[in-house]
Amino acid sequence: xxxxxxxxxxxxxxxxxxxxxxxxxxxSCFLTDLNKNLKTVNAVAVLGGSYAKDTWLVGxxxxxxxxVFDKEFEGMSDVLEKSLKDWxxxxxxxxxxxxxxxxxxNYEIVPVVKRKKGSVxxxxxxxSVDHVSWVNREGRKLKExxxxxxxxxxxxxxYGAESYVRGISGHVADLLVIKYxxxxxxxxxxxxxxxxxxxxxxxxxxxKGKALLVLNTSKTQGPLVLVDPMQPLRNAAAxxxxxxxxxxxxxxxxxxxxxxxxxxxxxxxxxxxxxxRSGKGVLIRVSAIPLDGTQDVVGTKLLKVFDFLQNSLCEFxxxxxxxxxxxxxxxxxxxxxxxxxLPKKVLVTGPPLRLxxxxxxxxxxxxxxxxxGRKVYxxxxxxxxxxxxxxxxxxxxxxxxxxxxxxxxxx
Numbered sequence: 001x002x003x004x005x006x007x008x009x010x011x012x013x014x015x016x017x018x019x020x021x022x023x024x025x026x027x028s029c030f031l032t033d034l035n036k037n038l039k040t041v042n043a044v045a046v047l048g049g050s051y052a053k054d055t056w057l058v059g060x061x062x063x064x065x066x067x068v069f070d071k072e073f074e075g076m077s078d079v080l081e082k083s084l085k086d087w088x089x090x091x092x093x094x095x096x097x098x099x100x101x102x103x104x105x106n107y108e109i110v111p112v113v114k115r116k117k118g119s120v121x122x123x124x125x126x127x128s129v130d131h132v133s134w135v136n137r138e139g140r141k142l143k144e145x146x147x148x149x150x151x152x153x154x155x156x157x158x159y160g161a162e163s164y165v166r167g168i169s170g171h172v173a174d175l176l177v178i179k180y181x182x183x184x185x186x187x188x189x190x191x192x193x194x195x196x197x198x199x200x201x202x203x204x205x206x207x208k209g210k211a212l213l214v215l216n217t218s219k220t221q222g223p224l225v226l227v228d229p230m231q232p233l234r235n236a237a238a239x240x241x242x243x244x245x246x247x248x249x250x251x252x253x254x255x256x257x258x259x260x261x262x263x264x265x266x267x268x269x270x271x272x273x274x275x276x277r278s279g280k281g282v283l284i285r286v287s288a289i290p291l292d293g294t295q296d297v298v299g300t301k302l303l304k305v306f307d308f309l310q311n312s313l314c315e316f317x318x319x320x321x322x323x324x325x326x327x328x329x330x331x332x333x334x335x336x337x338x339x340x341x342l343p344k345k346v347l348v349t350g351p352p353l354r355l356x357x358x359x360x361x362x363x364x365x366x367x368x369x370x371x372x373g374r375k376v377y378x379x380x381x382x383x384x385x386x387x388x389x390x391x392x393x394x395x396x397x398x399x400x401x402x403x404x405x406x407x408x409x410x411x
Contacts, residue, residue, distance in 0.1 A: 002259045006183065009264050010144050013057045013151045026105060027051065027063055034065070034109075037083040043069045045109070050170055052132045053139075055146045057154075065109045066128050076111045084109060092294055095123050130230050135174045145183040148264075149173050152183075155264045156251040158244045164299030166241035168248070175226055175236055179203040190252040197242075202227040268324050271334035281319050282340050284387050285410040286333040286395070290325070291403070299325065301403040306333050312394045315342055316387055332410070335387075342385045350376035 015023070027047065034045045049064030050056040067080055077097035081089060089099040089109070101107040113126045121127060139146060153159035153168045161169035168176075179201060180186040193199050200211050201224070207214045211227050219235040223245035226237040255263045275283040288305060290298045306323045317338035325331035348366065351358035352375050359376050363369045366378030384390040388409065394400065395407050 002184065005259055005261055006148060008261065009148060009151060012264075013147050014144065015056065015058050019058070023061070023105065024051075030105075030107065031065065033086070034067075034083065037086070038067065041069075041079050041083065043067050043080075043083075043111075046129065048110075048128055048132055050150075053135045053143070053146075053174070055135075055143050055150065055170075055174070057147060057151060061105045063105055063107050064128075065107055066112045067109060068112055068114050068129065070114055072113050080109065080111045095125060124231065124234065127228075127230050131171060131174075134230055135178070139174060139178040142177055142182060145186075146174055146177045148183040149177050149186060151264050152187075152251070152255075153248070155266045156247060158248045158251070161239040162296045162299055163239070164296065164303040165244075166239055167244045168240065169236075172226060172237050172240070175203060175228070176201075187252045187255060190249055191256055193245075193249050194253065196223075198223050198225065200225040204229050204232075206232040269322050269334075271322070271336065274320065275336055278319065278336065280338070282316070282337045282387060284313065284335045284337060284391065286391065286407060287410050288331045288333065288407040289405040290328065290331060291405055295327070302331050305400055305403050305407065308397075308399055309333055309391070309394065310335065312390055313337060313387060315339075316390075337387055340386065342382060344382060344385055345379040346382055348378050348380045350378065 031045050031047065038045060045065050045067045046052070047063070048066045050060065051063050067083075069076055077091070077099075081091060081097075081099065084099055084101065087101040087107075089101050092098055092100060096111050098108065098110040101109065110125055110128065112128055113121065113123070115121055115126050115130060135146075150159060150170065150173050153173060158167040159165075159173075160167045161172070176186055177183060180189050202209075202211050204227070206227060206229075211225060212220055215225065215227070215233060215235055219238045222235075222238055222240050223242045224237040224240050225235050228234040228236040251263070271283055271285060275281060286309060288302060290302055292298075302323070302325060310318065310321055313335050316335075319336040319338055321333075321335040323331055323333045350362040350366070350369065353359060353371070354374075362376055362378070366380065369376050369378040371377075384393055391409050395409070400407055
């Protein structure tokens with residue numbers, strides 16, 4: 001049964017020969033034209049990412065291109081920008097500025113420095129070409145398994161290392177599949193991570209079981225430590241959050257328990273259906289129009305607004321909550337709450353009696369204060385007692401308005 005499901009999913013996610021030929025032909029033309037412009041600056045553009053590894057999925061028209069310079073110099077990005085002038089590039093800021101060219105096929109063009117064998121590079125992007133070579137060598141028989149795992153992660157909302165996702169990057173997907181030798185072996189291994197707060201993986205056993213002692217502690221705080229075979233001092237999975245880690249494990253367990261095609265279906269949460277199934281609770285939905293900018297930056301701002309709204313509604317006891325967003329479309333934040341309203345007055349805890357000056361100040365602010373035990377307390381009128389009235393107040397705050405173009409409750 002599982003073999004049949006996986007074979008069908010591979011057929012669905014692997015581009016057919018006609019599509020592959022068409023897309024790769026157009027990509028090849030882009031590289032040829034770009035390399036003509038790069039001749040005078042002693043650099044060469046090469047294909048990177050999932051296209052160079054042949055692990056791209058149907059419908060994925062985001063192509064990575066690395067422009068390889070012989071050596072580091074000031075103004076690399078400026079030189080590259082001039083070479084891209086024919087395509088009206090968008091300049092993005094990073095450890096080195098890089099560029100996007102938008103169209104039917106989207107290109108991300110990154111300047112890198114050619115790495116000599118055995119040399120240590122200060123900029124991690126300079127290992128990108130090596131990543132491709134390593135995957136093509138070590139995972140040459142596992143390309144379909146990598147596609148399966150990427151699709152599985154996408155379907156279960158854990159794909160992407162962006163700061164607003166904090167999930168599995170394409171590089172981490174490659175490393176995990178190759179380490180375990182295939183999709184099913186990886187899924188079975190992940191099911192055994194249940195109950196663990198941290199998993200440490202060193203595919204080449206570079207650190208002899210002492211990875212946590214060797215790697216920078218700031219990079220090992222997350223739930224998964226995955227030593228990068230090409231950069232032994234780097235945790236390739238440092239971006240993965242505890243929430244996405246547990247979600248990945250749960251998804252693996254669910255697939256093993258009841259294998260089904262639906263485990264690979266990307267789905268958008270329908271909060272209205274969720275409320276109907278639960279039969280209880282108050283559903284609050286908020287639509288937000290994002291600012292202009294790169295997806296990572298815009299997504300991070302949306303996440304901050306979502307967290308702010310979640311914190312503002314926490315007194316109503318949140319059953320479940322989440323948000324849906326894709327690209328430049330409006331985002332939707334949703335909250336399923338237990339309580340419809342709050343008491344008109346809230347108990348405010350004041351300072352302990354031993355802090356006499358602070359007690360005096362508290363009593364001055366709260367005329368109805370009273371003593372209980374060794375502290376002073378007071379009842380205070382709430383500004384808002386319903387979720388809607390709280391949101392009406394909160395959505396006007398500068399913290400929200402500075403991070404989205406507009407934001408309002410969906411009636």
